[in-house]
Amino acid sequence: MEWSIQQIAKLAGTTSRTLRHYDEQGLLTPSRVGANGYRYYDGKSLVRLQRILLFRELGLGLPQIRELLERETDETSALLTHLEVLRHEKDQLNRRIAAVEHTINSLKEGKQLMAEEMFDGFDHTKYRDEVEERWGKDAYAQSDRWWRGMSPDEQKNWMERVGQLNRDWISAHEAGLTPDSAEAQELADRHIAWLRSIPGTPRTEFAGYIAGLAEMYVSDERFAANYGGQDGARFVRDALNIRMNRDA
Amino acid sequence: MEWSIQQIAKLAGTTSRTLRHYDEQGLLTPSRVGANGYRYYDGKSLVRLQRILLFRELGLGLPQIRELLERETDETSALLTHLEVLRHEKDQLNRRIAAVEHTINSLKEGKQLMAEEMFDGFDHTKYRDEVEERWGKDAYAQSDRWWRGMSPDEQKNWMERVGQLNRDWISAHEAGLTPDSAEAQELADRHIAWLRSIPGTPRTEFAGYIAGLAEMYVSDERFAANYGGQDGARFVRDALNIRMNRDA
DNA sequence: CTTGACCTTGACGTAACGTCAACCTTTATC
DNA sequence: GATAAAGGTTGACGTTACGTCAAGGTCAAG
Numbered sequence: 411m412e413w414s415i416q417q418i419a420k421l422a423g424t425t426s427r428t429l430r431h432y433d434e435q436g437l438l439t440p441s442r443v444g445a446n447g448y449r450y451y452d453g454k455s456l457v458r459l460q461r462i463l464l465f466r467e468l469g470l471g472l473p474q475i476r477e478l479l480e481r482e483t484d485e486t487s488a489l490l491t492h493l494e495v496l497r498h499e500k501d502q503l504n505r506r507i508a509a510v511e512h513t514i515n516s517l518k519e520g521k522q523l524m525a526e527e528m529f530d531g532f533d534h535t536k537y538r539d540e541v542e543e544r545w546g547k548d549a550y551a552q553s554d555r556w557w558r559g560m561s562p563d564e565q566k567n568w569m570e571r572v573g574q575l576n577r578d579w580i581s582a583h584e585a586g587l588t589p590d591s592a593e594a595q596e597l598a599d600r601h602i603a604w605l606r607s608i609p610g611t612p613r614t615e616f617a618g619y620i621a622g623l624a625e626m627y628v629s630d631e632r633f634a635a636n637y638g639g640q641d642g643a644r645f646v647r648d649a650l651n652i653r654m655n656r657d658a
Numbered sequence: 659m660e661w662s663i664q665q666i667a668k669l670a671g672t673t674s675r676t677l678r679h680y681d682e683q684g685l686l687t688p689s690r691v692g693a694n695g696y697r698y699y700d701g702k703s704l705v706r707l708q709r710i711l712l713f714r715e716l717g718l719g720l721p722q723i724r725e726l727l728e729r730e731t732d733e734t735s736a737l738l739t740h741l742e743v744l745r746h747e748k749d750q751l752n753r754r755i756a757a758v759e760h761t762i763n764s765l766k767e768g769k770q771l772m773a774e775e776m777f778d779g780f781d782h783t784k785y786r787d788e789v790e791e792r793w794g795k796d797a798y799a800q801s802d803r804w805w806r807g808m809s810p811d812e813q814k815n816w817m818e819r820v821g822q823l824n825r826d827w828i829s830a831h832e833a834g835l836t837p838d839s840a841e842a843q844e845l846a847d848r849h850i851a852w853l854r855s856i857p858g859t860p861r862t863e864f865a866g867y868i869a870g871l872a873e874m875y876v877s878d879e880r881f882a883a884n885y886g887g888q889d890g891a892r893f894v895r896d897a898l899n900i901r902m903n904r905d906a
Numbered sequence: 907c908t909t910g911a912c913c914t915t916g917a918c919g920t921a922a923c924g925t926c927a928a929c930c931t932t933t934a935t936c
Numbered sequence: 937g938a939t940a941a942a943g944g945t946t947g948a949c950g951t952t953a954c955g956t957c958a959a960g961g962t963c964a965a966g
Contacts, residue, residue, distance in 0.1 A: 411883065421883065426944090431923060446931060447945055471921075485953070493759065500755065503748050511741065635661070635669060664912070674913085679954060694962060695914055720953075 411453055412442070418451040429459075435472055437462060437479075448511045575600060579646050580638040589648035598653035599648070624650045659701055660690070666699040670707045677707075683720055685710060685727075823848055827894050828886040836897035846901035851895070872898045 415426045432438040433449065438458055440449035451459075458479070465475045478491075578597055587594050626646035627634060634643040663674045677685055680686040681697065688697035699707075706727070713723045826845055835842050872895035875882060882891040 411886070413883065414943080417883070425924085427923065427925085429944090435922095444944095448931085449944085466922090493755065497755065500748070500752070505740065507745065507748065635659070635665070638659075662912075673955085675956085678914090683953095692913095696962085714953090755954065832920085 412450050412454075413452075415440075415449045415451070418456060418459065421456060422463060424459075424463060432459075432462065432472075435476075437472055437476055572604070575604060576636050580642055583638065583642045583645040589645060590652050594645070594649040595653055595656075598649045601650065602653065660698050661700075661704075663697045663699070665686075666704060666707065669704060670711060672707075672711060680707075680710065680720075683724075684721055685724055823852060824884050828890055831886065831890045831893040837893055838900050842893075842897040843901055846897045849898065850901065 413421065415429050419429055429438070429449070429451075433440065438455060441452040441455050442450040444450065446563060461479065462475055464567045465478060468473075470478070521620075575597070579601075582594055584599060627637060627643040628647050634640045637643045637646050661669065662676050667674045667677055677686070677699075679690065687702060689699040689700040689703050692698065696785055700859070709727065713726060713863075714720075718726070805857045823845070830839075830841055830845060875885060875891040876888060876895050885891045885894050
């Protein structure tokens with residue numbers, strides 16, 4: 411069997427322009443080219459084309475696809491790879507759906523959605539890679555399970571407690587207190603207790619973990635924002651460090 | 659609270675260039691612009707930015723997003739729309755996963771995947787809109803349920819029967835038989851019986867349906883390809899028409 | 907006063923095609 | 937055999953949502 415360029419395009423659900431593009435890129439050359447320059451394609455071309463379009467729908471770039479097609483001699487393994495990517499995409503989608511449902515519920519409960527909350531909600535899934543890189547894969551998975559295990563009410567409650575703690579930090583700082591003041595040290599106590607309550611928090615080397623975290627509050631604007639900016643974050647960091655040293 | 663362009667970019671997980679782009683496009687103007695031209699953003703900006711990025715992840719274009727944000731005063735309804743789109747995407751993904759799993763199973767059963775099969779597999783979902791337009795929504799849904807109701811084995815079996823019929827048509831044509839020959843008429847009988855066996859086939863106006871279908875075999879390359887090209891399709895059409903007229 | 911981080915406005919680059927334009931073949935029809 | 941319709945070819949420029957310099961102004965810290 412042999413098809414013209416438009417025929418095979420319709421067969422595969424694409425356009426002739428795409429076919430010419432793939433020809434230019436060396437991704438899919440016609441099985442035959444007539445003396446008049448017309449392109450003709452056969453069954454093998456069709457299969458290859460299907461696979462290309464398959465990968466394209468996944469968002470893979472043409473160079474990547476070329477690599478895949480060249481390296482993968484086995485159809486099954488290629489499809490298994492494909493399947494894995496699809497499942498990963500599905501997971502992500504499910505998460506996004508859960509996130510949106512969550513925010514809708516919050517709204518339905520009549521409580522206004524505040525900017526920080528919105529950010530925190532997304533934060534939890536958005537920085538996955540970063541969290542994994544910094545504290546290991548288990549840490550993220552564990553913390554994620556814990557978070558999802560809570561009811562929306564519990565989640566809200568938890569976030570409000572965090573918000574309160576943050577606000578207290580900011581007030582203390584704005585009140586001109588010093589990091590070693592009794593008030594700041596009390597906040598440090600609360601802060602540490604709060605951190606301990608999060609599953610995934612390392613039990614060994616806890617002191618080093620806290621020190622690193624405190625440093626990050628300052629250096630990462632996303633965290634610093636929670637404490638009213640870099641200045642506030644520095645205040646929190648100092649208070650925490652003093653608290654930890656007192657223990658030692 | 660007020661953030662600089664990089665701060666808010668990091669907060670939302672994007673880049674400063676994107677922010678400037680959105681400013682240019684009038685999608686998100688800074689809450690304040692300093693005398694030096696610096697852009698500053700506040701909490702409301704952050705929320706709006708989050709929403710923009712949300713929609714962007716869905717693949718919506720910036721003009722569309724602008725429309726949505728202008729029309730939607732209600733947060734909840736916007737998110738509900740959003741949710742619907744997400745769920746639709748999820749359905750599609752699940753279908754693709756099922757399709758890939760199906761082909762993998764076929765391969766695992768050791769049976770070679772032939773080009774036509776692959777095409778048929780995709781065909782069934784790919785041309786949905788077209789089928790619906792031509793024969794009504796019920797027809798597609800009905801036929802789809804029927805197809806999915808079959809086990810992989812049954813599906814394979816059914817496709818092999820179709821393949822045999824098609825090959826017989828091609829042989830008959832290549833053998834130089836005429837559409838009104840006894841052999842061709844016998845094939846027409848089988849063909850019509852086969853069509854009747856497909857749920858969704860109209861019972862009323864069956865003759866007209868057959869005539870239209872026969873015409874389509876010729877005019878649509880995707881169908882013609884099954885009969886060895888337009889020429890073969892013409893042969894099938896003529897045989898079918900003769901068969902139907904004989905009944906009348 | 908320099909250094910380095912951050913900001914600005916152009917302006918060109920990119921990916922995967924869509925969409926003409928200008929022109930040649932093939933096929934069907936008068 | 938003329939002619940139009942349908943389909944083919946190769947350029948070449950347009951599109952979207954930014955990325956990525958380039959060239960230069962601003963600002964806090966040492």
